[in-house]
Amino acid sequence: MITKKLLLFLPKNKISKPIVYHMVKDYNLILHIFRARITPEEEGHMIIDITGDENNIEKAITFLVEQEIKVNEKSEGMLWESNKCSGCGSCVPHCPTKALHVSDSKTMEIV
Numbered sequence: 001m002i003t004k005k006l007l008l009f010l011p012k013n014k015i016s017k018p019i020v021y022h023m024v025k026d027y028n029l030i031l032h033i034f035r036a037r038i039t040p041e042e043e044g045h046m047i048i049d050i051t052g053d054e055n056n057i058e059k060a061i062t063f064l065v066e067q068e069i070k071v072n073e074k075s076e077g078m079l080w081e082s083n084k085c086s087g088c089g090s091c092v093p094h095c096p097t098k099a100l101h102v103s104d105s106k107t108m109e110i111v
Contacts (some may be wrong), residue, residue, distance in 0.1 A: 003051040006061075009070035010044040019067065027060040028052055 010019070015038055023029050029052040038044035050057055064071050092100050 001051055002054050003049050004057055006048050007072035008046045011068055015044050023060045027056040029060055
């Protein structure tokens, strides 16, 4: 058994589909959802670990791509876009490389 970290981007028309159910049931995978934002009004995203047989993981990734779900297999999992950042700090505890931090409590600048 192996584990892979995936970042999934779900288009609006796939939000109501039982994607996680099929990954568990059809491909015999164990899923750990680290973070997810799924709303009917916009594209959804999930950061997950999937554990299972390597062949089943690859089949599940193929299933996701066939469902028009974008799959990012890079271990970083996140991309910080400074021009869109509001400085709320929500990303800091979820940064897998611990590269982000708040510069000081007055400016709340993410660096």
